[in-house]
Amino acid sequence: MPDADDSYDGGPVAALRRIAFLLERSRAETYKVKAFRSAAATILPLDPDEVADRARAGTLRDLPGIGSSTAEVIVAAAAGRLPERLAKLERDEGGPLVEGGETLRTALRGDLHSHSDWSDGGSPIEEMAFTAMELGHEYLVLTDHSPRLRVANGLSVARLTQQLAVVDAVNEHVAASSFRLLKGIEVDILDDGALDQTDEMLARLDVRVASVHSKLAMDRHAMTRRMVAAVQNPFTNVLGHCTGRLVTGSRGTRGQSEFDAKEVFAACAEHQVAVEINARPERRDPPTKLLRLAIETGCLFSIDSDAHAPGQLDFQVYGCARAEELGLDPDRIVNTWPTSRLVSWANSKIDAAAPDSVSP
Numbered sequence: 001m002p003d004a005d006d007s008y009d010g011g012p013v014a015a016l017r018r019i020a021f022l023l024e025r026s027r028a029e030t031y032k033v034k035a036f037r038s039a040a041a042t043i044l045p046l047d048p049d050e051v052a053d054r055a056r057a058g059t060l061r062d063l064p065g066i067g068s069s070t071a072e073v074i075v076a077a078a079a080g081r082l083p084e085r086l087a088k089l090e091r092d093e094g095g096p097l098v099e100g101g102e103t104l105r106t107a108l109r110g111d112l113h114s115h116s117d118w119s120d121g122g123s124p125i126e127e128m129a130f131t132a133m134e135l136g137h138e139y140l141v142l143t144d145h146s147p148r149l150r151v152a153n154g155l156s157v158a159r160l161t162q163q164l165a166v167v168d169a170v171n172e173h174v175a176a177s178s179f180r181l182l183k184g185i186e187v188d189i190l191d192d193g194a195l196d197q198t199d200e201m202l203a204r205l206d207v208r209v210a211s212v213h214s215k216l217a218m219d220r221h222a223m224t225r226r227m228v229a230a231v232q233n234p235f236t237n238v239l240g241h242c243t244g245r246l247v248t249g250s251r252g253t254r255g256q257s258e259f260d261a262k263e264v265f266a267a268c269a270e271h272q273v274a275v276e277i278n279a280r281p282e283r284r285d286p287p288t289k290l291l292r293l294a295i296e297t298g299c300l301f302s303i304d305s306d307a308h309a310p311g312q313l314d315f316q317v318y319g320c321a322r323a324e325e326l327g328l329d330p331d332r333i334v335n336t337w338p339t340s341r342l343v344s345w346a347n348s349k350i351d352a353a354a355p356d357s358v359s360p
């Protein structure tokens with residue numbers, strides 16, 4: 001029998017998923033994580049007895065997607081021992097990501113911005129949903145990219161239509177829980193401020209994040225007009241990472257785009273559009289000065305992970321720490337609202353707009 005200190009009763013799939021989660025949350029490159037996610041996917045459908053037999057017989061590596069390091073994890077977990085790799089990660093990376101933010105984090109009910117492997121995320125939709133459930137979320141909004149963002153494999157009308165059916169299927173699968181995967185999009189704000197998806201598709205979604213991803217260096221006046229037009233669009237619920245800056249990380253750094261923040265935030269306040277506090281460490285967007293301005297302007301906020309992998313769903317706490325530090329009232333953060341209030345807020349302007357008053 002293993003001694004109490006290194007016993008583990010989660011089983012091999014949970015061990016592999018937990019390793020992947022901890023790697024993603026510590027911002028490891030996707031390729032380092034992939035082996036663990038693939039190995040978990042390989043053994044998930046197998047009979048646990050078969051896995052245990054193979055672990056004892058040393059034939060795990062005959063299975064597709066199982067290599068030496070993943071086999072080692074499976075052998076330990078199948079024998080009821082804590083895998084060494086997992087123990088080390090729990091020790092090195094399992095602690096709090098940031099000082100502060102925990103109180104607000106527990107008040108958040110869900111996340112409004114996440115990506116799956118349908119666009120530029122690293123994991124299937126269901127894996128994102130299951131991890132969100134494990135984090136205690138009541139909902140996760142799936143917001144893959146819109147068509148024009150080809151580098152991120154943005155979703156056409158046809159692919160988004162398919163995705164909505166998958167979201168329905170995932171929700172049926174978890175119907176016994178109180179969790180819901182909400183239909184969403186991170187829709188590109190085009191150069192003239194229009195949104196990069198048809199009104200018909202936007203109307204089928206629960207929540208929409210609108211973000212600028214191109215021509216970030218556009219002239220200040222034009223950028224202000226572009227952003228205000230997007231904020232005025234009745235489909236826009238959240239203004240994503242408003243300055244587009246990158247402060248750290250593998251993609252390098254990038255300055256903030258220039259716009260009249262007073263005017264943009266005033267439009268957000270007027271149209272009840274939430275200013276996103278994008279929690280990704282490489283974004284930290286908006287910068288503190290602008291965040292203060294948005295708070296003073298009376299805006300609503302959404303604290304989002306912008307997760308591109310399950311473990312990154314934990315990034316939200318970075319945004320919480322910033323909001324807490326600036327004394328932001330939790331009731332102005334839409335993630336603290338019950339799901340029903342969130343969805344009715346996100347659709348109130350569409351219901352109110354006559355069909356012909358919706359922008360073309």
Ligand SMILES: [Zn+2]
Nearest residue numbers: 186211240241
């Ligand atoms: Zn984005």
Ligand SMILES: [Zn+2]
Nearest residue numbers: 113115186306
């Ligand atoms: Zn995003």
